[in-house]
Structures are given as C-alpha cells and as structure tokens.
Amino acid sequence: MNKKTSIYFIENSFDYNAYDLNSNKVGGSEKTLINISNELGKDQNFIIKVFNNTSNSAIINNVEWNNMNEIDSSDKADYVIAMSDANLFEKISSKNNFLWSHSIQSFEKFIRKKQLIPFIKHKPKMILEGNYHMKTRSFITSFFGKNVLKIAPDDDFIKTNINTNIIPEPNAIFTTKSDRNLDFLLDAWHQIKKISMKSKLFINPPYTLTEANIKDHIFLREKGDKKLLIKDLINSKVFITPGHKTEVFCLAAEEARELCIPIVTMGYGCLYERVEHNKTGFIAKDKKEFINYTSQILNDNEIYLEFKKNLILKKNSRNYNDVKNDLIKMLKLYD
Numbered sequence: 001m002n003k004k005t006s007i008y009f010i011e012n013s014f015d016y017n018a019y020d021l022n023s024n025k026v027g028g029s030e031k032t033l034i035n036i037s038n039e040l041g042k043d044q045n046f047i048i049k050v051f052n053n054t055s056n057s058a059i060i061n062n063v064e065w066n067n068m069n070e071i072d073s074s075d076k077a078d079y080v081i082a083m084s085d086a087n088l089f090e091k092i093s094s095k096n097n098f099l100w101s102h103s104i105q106s107f108e109k110f111i112r113k114k115q116l117i118p119f120i121k122h123k124p125k126m127i128l129e130g131n132y133h134m135k136t137r138s139f140i141t142s143f144f145g146k147n148v149l150k151i152a153p154d155d156d157f158i159k160t161n162i163n164t165n166i167i168p169e170p171n172a173i174f175t176t177k178s179d180r181n182l183d184f185l186l187d188a189w190h191q192i193k194k195i196s197m198k199s200k201l202f203i204n205p206p207y208t209l210t211e212a213n214i215k216d217h218i219f220l221r222e223k224g225d226k227k228l229l230i231k232d233l234i235n236s237k238v239f240i241t242p243g244h245k246t247e248v249f250c251l252a253a254e255e256a257r258e259l260c261i262p263i264v265t266m267g268y269g270c271l272y273e274r275v276e277h278n279k280t281g282f283i284a285k286d287k288k289e290f291i292n293y294t295s296q297i298l299n300d301n302e303i304y305l306e307f308k309k310n311l312i313l314k315k316n317s318r319n320y321n322d323v324k325n326d327l328i329k330m331l332k333l334y335d
Contacts, residue, residue, distance in 0.1 A: 006047040006076075007040060007331070009033060010068060010092055011083035015053050018060040021154070022226045028251035029102040033083060035154050037063045039324040049077075051092065079331050082124065086115040089122035096334055097124040100149075104136045104246060115141075125334060127327075132270040133248040147330050151249060152318045153258040160230055162260045162312055167305070170298040171200045173236035173261075175221070175229065176252045178207050181242040181268065188291050190216050195295040201240075202232060230259065237304060238281075238297040239263045242290070243271030250274060260311035262304060264294045279310045 011033055020026050021034045033050065040048045041062035051068040058065055071092050081098045082088040089097055099119075110116060125145035128134050134148050152158075172192075174185055182203065189201050193216045200217045209218060221232055233239070239256035240263070247269030256263060257274060263281035265271040275281040282293035297304050 004045055004047050005078050006049070007079045007081065008048075008077040008092060008094075009037060009050045009081050009083065010088045011050070011052040012068065012085055012088060013053065013083075015055050017050070017052075017054040017056055017058060017065040018063060019056070019058075022156075024223050024225060024229075028249070029083065031154065031251065032102075032151050035152075035320045036323055036327065037061075039320040040327075043324075081127070085113070086119040086122065086124060087113075089118050089124065093122050096331065097122045098127055098331070099124040100127040101133070101137065101248075102129070103248060104133070105138070105141060107138045107140050110138070110141045127330070129249040130270050130273050132273060136248075145334070147333075149323065149326055149330060150318065151251065151254075152320055152323050153251070153255045154320065156226055156230065157255050157258040158316050158319055160234070160259060162234075162308075162315065164309060164312060165305070167301050168235050168237050169200075170196055170198055171202065171236050172238045172240045172294065172298065173221075173233060173256075174201065174203045174239070174241055175233070175256070176204070176241055176247075176250065178204070180244040180247060181266075182207070184242045184266075184287070185240060186213060186216075186218065188287055188294070189218065191291045192294050192298070193217060195291070196298040199298050202236065229255075233259045233261055236261055238294060240265070240290075240294055241271065242266040243268030245269050247271060257311060258315060260308050260315060262297050262307040262311070264290060264297065266290060276310075280307055280314070 016026055018034045037048050037050050038061045040046050049064040051066050051071055054065050054067055068091055077094045079096045080092055080094045081100055083100050084102055086099055123144045126142040127149050128137055128146055202219050202221045205220045205223050233256055239261045243265050245268055249270055253263055253274040263275045265275055265283055267283040272283055275283055277283045284290035284293055
C-alpha cells in the first residue's frame with residue numbers, strides 16, 4: 001500500500017475556513033487557499049491540513065482545518081506551504097518548505113516584517129502567481145528558488161453559462177479594492193460619462209461617494225455573496241480597472257474574464273496578463289485612451305459582441321484541477 005503524501009498549509013490572517021468560500025468574508029488569497037486545498041482533498045493520495053486562525057476546526061471536503069495553536073509538533077508533513085509569511089515556519093516546517101507569495105514585498109518590507117531569519121533558517125522555495133510577479137520579486141527574498149503557479153477562478157464562475165447574443169445595459173463595474181487606483185478610475189469616469197451619458201459605474205463598498213460621484217451615476221454595489229457578485233458582473237458590459245503596481249494576479253479581473261466580460265485597463269502591475277489587447281479588451285497607454293476604449297465598449301455593441309465571442313472561446317481554459325496538477329509537479333521538482 002502506497003504511503004499518502006501529506007501537504008500542510010499554514011496561514012495567519014483572520015478567522016475563516018472552507019465554509020466561507022461563497023461569502024463576502026474572504027478575499028482573493030483566502031479563496032485561493034480554500035480552492036487549492038479543496039481540490040487536493042479530492043485526491044485520496046494526499047493528506048491535506050490547513051492551519052490558520054479558524055475558531056471552527058472541522059474536516060471539510062476531506063481537508064482538516066485547525067487553529068494554528070492546535071499544531072502538534074510531532075505531526076510531520078512531507079510539504080509545508082506557508083502563505084505570505086516566513087515566520088509561520090517557526091510553528092510547523094518540513095524538509096520541503098514553500099512560501100506562497102501574494103505580493104511583491106520589497107526587501108525592506110521583508111526585513112521590517114522580521115522574515116529574513118526564518119527565511120534563511122527554513123529555506124523555502126517561492127510560489128509566485130504570474131510573470132509580473134516573477135519579474136518583480138526580489139532575488140534575495142526568493143534565493144532558494146521561485147516558481148510560477150497561475151491560479152484560477154473557482155468552479156461557480158467556470159460553470160456559469162454565458163449567452164453569446166445577450167447585450168447588457170451599458171454599465172461598467174469595478175470589483176477590486178479602492179486602494180487599487182480607484183481615484184484614477186473615478187476621474188476617468190467623469191469624462192466617460194460625458195460620452196456614454198446613460199451608463200452607470202458600480203464599485204465595491206466600503207467607499208464614501210461624493211455628490212459629484214452621484215451626479216456621475218456612480219453606485220456602490222451591495223456587498224453580497226458570490227452569487228450576487230456573478231449576477232452583477234454578468235449584468236455589466238465592461239470591467240474597468242487601471243491596475244496597480246502591487247497587483248500580482250488580480251483574481252477580480254480573472255473572474256470577470258471567465259464570465260466573458262471585456263476588460264479595459266492601463267495594464268499596471270499584472271493587469272496586462274489578464275487582457276489580450278483588441279481581442280478580449282483594451283490595454284490603454286494613457287488616460288485618454290482609457291476613456292475612449294471604455295466608451296467604445298459601452299457604446300458599440302459590435303465591438304462588445306466581438307470581444308465576448310473571443311472570451312467565450314477561452315472560457316474554462318484553466319480550473320483548480322489544473323492548478324492542483326501544476327502544484328504537485330512543482331513540489332516534486334524539489335524531492
């Protein structure tokens with residue numbers, strides 16, 4: 001009988017577990033951990049455990065979720081994957097340690113967060129989420145090896161059927177965080193609104209709308225669950241986001257793309273990786289182009305339908321089974 005391979009994840013953000021996947025409680029990095037552990041849990045060849053700040057220890061989808069204070073020092077794993085913080089290896093480690101990064105993290109910040117000593121001690125290989133992430137991650141903070149693991153939207157986005165010929169109202173949507181160049185977007189929208197007078201822009205709370213924002217037909221989305229997010233995205237004609245230098249994947253844009261919504265971006269950070277220019281959306285060179293490209297999609301149904309058709313051809317090109325298989329290959333490289 002073959003010995004099962006044990007893979008343990010450790011993460012230190014807030015109180016959640018896999019039951020929270022469809023809630024608005026979790027963000028991109030938490031969704032990633034839930035989805036990859038769920039996918040690994042389907043394979044009987046693995047023992048999967050997640051240690052974080054959950055107050056509800058449970059076995060969910062064959063994955064054991066525990067509070068990190070419950071770690072048994074005698075419990076040894078074949079692989080330990082710490083999410084974002086090398087200090088977590090002080091709680092549990094193995095001969096094969098991996099640090100899954102969700103940020104660029106400068107060397108200065110690495111030092112300030114006191115990660116250098118545990119990083120040198122435990123020698124983790126770095127898991128990064130795209131080409132931009134690979135280029136910008138410091139050599140020193142990925143000294144023991146770095147690998148790209150592209151993530152994916154979860155199954156609810158992938159399994160949502162898209163009607164090729166339906167044209168939604170000429171509305172735009174932005175579902176990323178307000179610190180990701182929302183000010184740029186709102187300023188651009190003031191000009192877009194003059195060209196696309198019937199259009200509305202929906203953004204994520206929390207944000208305090210000004211009187212000028214309201215006059216520009218900018219609205220706060222209801223902060224609901226994943227089902228509401230999918231509905232809001234499908235009812236939008238374009239997903240607009242400048243991008244930001246700190247974005248290393250932008251799951252929100254990938255979710256929009258999976259639902260076949262054209263994207264307009266400045267391509268800042270990783271956003272150029274989410275769009276094929278003039279095929280699935282536009283990558284603008286400056287604010288004027290951003291305004292014009294957004295207005296084109298809002299006002300021209302022919303362009304919208306062409307981009308939508310191209311996006312439908314690419315739908316379901318990557319799911320978490322693919323992510324799981326790529327992760328396993330990566331882990332085995334270091335055996």
